[in-house]
Amino acid sequence: MEATLEKPKSEGRSPQTKNRTIRRVAVLGSGIMGSRIAAHFANIGVDVLLLDIVPKEPNELEQAKGLTTASPLVRNRIVTDAFQSMLKASPASLYSPKFADRIKLGNFDDNLKEIASFDWVIEVVVERLDIKRSVYERVEQFRKPGTLITSNTSGIPMHLLTEGRSEDFRRNFCGTHFFNPPRYLRLLEIIPGPDTDPAVVDFLMNYGDLYLGKTTVLCKDTPGFIANRLGIQSLIQTIRVAEELGLTVEEVDKLTGPVVGRPKSGTFRLSDVVGLDTTANVASNLVKMQHDESRASFELPASVQKLMENKWLGDKTGQGYYKKTKDEKGQTQILALDLKTFEYKPSEKVKFATLESTKAIDNLKKRFPVLIAGKDKAGEFYRQTFADGFRYATYRIPEISDELYRIDAAITAGFGWQLGLFETWDAIGVKKGVELIESFGQKPAQWVYDMLDVGFDAFYKVENGKRKYYDISTKSYKTIPGAEAFTILENLSNNIVWKNAGANIVDLGDGILNVEFRSKMNTFGQEVSEALQKGVALAEKDFRGLVVGNDSTEAFSAGANLAMLFMYAVEQEFDEVNLMIAQFQKLIARLRYSSVPVIVAPHTLTLGGGCEAVLHADRVVAHAESYIGLVEVGVGLIPAGGGTKEMAARASDLYQTGDPELNILQNVFMNIATAKVSTSAQEAREMNYLRATDQIVLNRSRLLAEAKQAAIELADNGYTQPKPRTDIKVQGKTGIALFRAGVTAMHMGRYISDHDRKIADKLAYVICGGDLSSPQNVSEQYLLDLEREAFLSLSGEKKTLERIQSLLTGGKPLRN
Template identity: 85%
Template sequence: MEATLSKPQTQTKNRTIRRVAVLGSGIMGSRIAAHFANIGVEVLLLDIVPSALNAAEEAKKLTLQSPAVRNRIVNDAWQAMLKASPASLYSTKFAERVKLGNFDDNLKDIATYDWVIEAVVERLDIKRSVYERVEQFRKPGTLITTNTSGIPMHLLAEGRSDDFRKHFCGTHFFNPPRYLRLLEIIPGPDTDQTVIGFLMKYGDLYLGKTTVLCKDTPGFIANRLGIQALIQTIRIAEDMGLTVEEVDKLTGPVVGRPKSGTFRLSDVVGLDTTVNVANNLVKMPHDESRDSFQLPGSVQKLMENKWLGDKTGQGFYKKTKDETGKTLILALNLNTFDYQPSQKVKFATLESTKAIDSLKKRFPVLLAGKDKAGEFYRRTFADGFRYATYRIPEVSDELYRIDAAITTGFGWQMGLFETWDAIGVRKGVELIEAQGQKPAQWVYDMLDAGFDSFYKVENGVRKYYDIPAKGYKTIPGTESFIILENLSNNVVWKNAGATLYDLGDGILNLEFHTKMNTFGAEVIEGINKSIAIAEKDFRGLVIGNESTEAFSAGANLAMLFMFAIEQEFDEINLMISQFQQTMMRARYSSIPVVGAPHSLALGGGCELNLHVDRVVAHSETYMGLVEVGVGLIPAGGGTKEMAARASDLYQTGDPELNILQNAFMNIATAKVSTSAQEAREMNYLLPSAQIVLNRSRLIAEAKQVAVELAENGYVQPKQRNDIKVQGKTGIALFKAGVAAMRMGRYISDHDVKIADKLAYVICGGDLSSPQTVTEQYLLDLEREAFLSLTGEKKTLERIQSLLSGGKPLRN
């Protein structure tokens, strides 16, 4: 069985997971099934049998006994999942790992499965009826878990056998399961502790999740805190007269949250989902703030109108077209309930933080704002801080679990207690008191005892304040993580764009911290300096960072654009040459260099990972050579390397031009992988690359690979002189294909010019027949082609468009 894991077995002590059955193929069930397929597990996905034929089935004269009818619900759900964007599978090939069926014909098959996950509709009676049927076929000892978002475990487990109850608990995934990292584990009253331990470890190691142990309380942790924050934000916005667009701007990336903000997020999730959770939580008898779950007026009116968001075509926003066919985004006016063209948002407080890259440093400025934005932040954060303090020990005994759940479940960069630390605990208390409220008593007790932060770092280890112990404890499960932010005392060297850390065991880590981690002079210096230091005093180097946006979005185009406008071609030539030499330095150093890409690894970020000795990639790595989008070709060794990798794939009798054409088309169309697995299929990642599902483990895994390479007797490689290129034959084929695309008006004249130069380089130039060449020969061709394209007016227009608006120009 093919595995995408860095450790390709899915076994923890005394239990192995080879086969998983998912009951219920709705949005969550089908996507949970897909994610298990991603990690190499065989999956059985089941749903109910239809009670009546549809029109298409009647036309085909099918009956309720026809297999196509009996599996219609599960088949339709699975096809909808396959077509949905973003994709739930790392590769479409992995769909083969999922078998579809129905409860009536196939539920008996769960007897051979290791784990049964129930994901049917959120109704206690329906879930209980499913469990009753499951008990007829489930073998003793099999895990049985529910994906409920709020129904208590003790109610679900009522009436079940002892063995069922012992192996039953909640495993609450967040949608979409592939992308959101939270997995809440909720024990029932009789759940065996070994089952909980297994699931906590399995979710972390194999599913790539942050597993958070929750108590069996309403909404568990993430929904309890997250929905409260969302409802209160809407209520405060109404009270302050803020617009939908203003709130989404204030609650987006500026505070380290998704760009969807508050209202757009509600539209995406579906207002009915939020309302259902809120209506359940407002009934809680023991929550001092349960009234905060009462629906604000705008939400009630949207529900009455059935304007639920994307699923109904309108909610807080509505997408429409003008008379020219151009798409318009309209925003709801919360006072008149009319839709109006979405407006740009400006606040003085936001303007004052534009130059502050550090999120931690941004919060004190935001909360001190003198305008409406500042008031909004003071009211919402004060309420969020206060509410979180009272949830301990109700939903969790430890404050770090609350932060872990809210960050990984809702995509926040910092949790509530982490944010509170950023402004200072005492200032946070003053903020709450200024709103006429008070936090829970334990916060005052903590401050009185001389503890003035919820978290602290000691010897590179992050610790949290433990309330019963009245002191700090290490966050369990993080001992094996390497978190660069915690290694401020281990800095070996740094400049304005990069920092070199000592990870221990003779291994260094180079971290970029330019905007989007782009490659400029400081980063190039950092790579060369790091390799030199490692060669002298260490035994290996990892290149990785903890950015949430990008491993690296490629070259810093601003400097290139300036030189090109001034026609400083000698400077451009020198810049390209230095970049190529740096990539080759990463390839041909005397110590192993390991890349640890994640999220965006584009252009130069991709090229660096093409040249290192080994890659340890996060499963969500979006890799590609995208230079064509700005009118250029890859010239940091990217074109050379893809020619070399194609050459390495050639076998006697192979259609070599077909193999090379795949590489050519990936570059010519600026294709970016949608996962690390797809990057492997595109040959950007070699078979030797490891794919890690848990982002928190990425640098630690990369360090281990560097250690292993060093201890296994790493030998400095020699530059290649055996790259087979196709010469004129390949150029002619590729040019013909490009000409056909131009005739079909798929590409512009300038695209043709770029593609022709790419064909010339990747085929090794104007050679009369296929032959072998050196790496340096191809690098020189790259540099010449790149240099000539920087003199093209249309290339400069593309670069300028990207620098000014962030959108590619197809001129």
């Protein structure tokens, strides 16, 4: 496998997986799931063959060109159209557009024979048993013995799929259920068939984790497996309760969004995105289950039935629970469905006293007791939905899983919840949860009462930094398998060696410290800055390495906290502004010029000062989904924590004899001037925010463990503190003239405002090293001083202050 994304160093392959290597994967079926699964394998460096059926006849355009079904263009039209649709889709399925070259297109008739040289064949055709079986029959004609063959079915039982197949096929066959979109949703359900070789299951569990970055969950071969069984039940019951309580679409989405640690889409918006027909189809299969005591909970509520009749299926039909229209001014307007009248009306702002009471509670787990105690409709909604969800989950053990942690792992990774059902129940209290269920005349499964009877009052607990779950069969706590490879800061609360209101410093063991940001969006304020200084000092004194990382789901760091800067600038306290910038430059420089190695572990949003911390690390261990950028121009400033200096230095390092140096520098200049943010860690590498020596990790759960390992590695290899540079080649007047000419052209074309032009001119001045007569080498400190001067000058501009104020008050930068 091509080493585009590195295999974690903290754990190698298990013994069962040593002799199986995946270099080439064939994906059969190029629809939304198939093309995106193919893209994700391309992301990790695998060569992919993507196949689909041959059209029965040419379309009108092909006929007009005189093409027939013998033409390759016609024969590959279905797969080509699907592939092009995947390339245009947003969010992107590929980490980099360059990776599209790793996917070869073809059709079942002409190219299926090529699977003989492939290591893994993944079937992703339509959810019909007869069609899947016919595909497998053809696959067996060409597949070499021992090749993995898996299905992405979302519900067809494995034993039905393999009926009539050879012993080798059945032994190497398994269900591998990805969730859409495969790049972003972390769940991969592994469902063995009755004859699947246990070594195949071990391999897939390991491979999905290490290479695909997934939370791999072992499932029993039951209807809907785990995530859909629990997730669809929760969704339908939520809609039913909403109808009973008379709640609006907007109210329910607010109640089931970030306030309870779930995606912003909430319930109804998610249904529109997924497609109501998809939800209805899964539910219609699950309602047939004779052995499920609550199968009636999968019956479609009245609103769903009405929408299905109207064919208002969500985004795919242009309307569902929501509808996008244009108002009289041509502005986009979002309309919401009235569940009583079935007419669309403008979306309304949602307000509940229960939600207001949780605004000051940042800790998600501490919100739940407050939410279920609410005296309004919101409180009643939470009581009914939580009670039903808790109760239903207890009866699924041991039917769909023997262990409760697998249920939580599937629901969190598959639907983007921060807490699973049993984790949420723990937050409320197990006894209180039982009382809540009983208040509706229901009871949880007997094993919950048995757990309480033996004196255990939590489904999870942490011992010696390890998270354990309650094991029903032994009535004891067991360590979650595989979790020893993860470093989860929440589990290390006893290892905190220093803390303040905005950060913790945690002993990770083996001589490595970690600075964890805990401010809002992990912005750099006084507390975070103090913690970074303290972390470096403690590491230099008593440890051998430092990691800067956190477990936030929102941001590694959204950059500097602008409130203090705004206050000083409005008051024209420019000496204070100057001091603030100088101190921040020194803080970021401390990350590079410490006597111990410093590893920065970015993920999700890594902007402004967060990006500058990344740029100054000895090594970066980045999650694949890291969105990195220097975005200060958006608020009327330029990067001044060493960001502009560092990008000038990195451009300088790229210069080779005979290279057009200004072209290299221009790419850097444009990335900063347009506040461009990478859409992946791979793109951040292409933008030179990450170096070739920096590591990219796919599994977010492994990020801090890998960062710690990198710190140990540098320390063990004899880390030497670097010295500030004096060899940064800058372009002087030549570069400034080129960039200003481009900026002037953009301004004349009205692509940028007067203020944008002023910012860009100052950026050009700094990144080119000032008004030097010719290209020459300068020091880091020289460029830092230019950065600070430009930042200070811009902070006094009225239009910059307007931009900062807009961001602070409305959350959006102003274009002025």
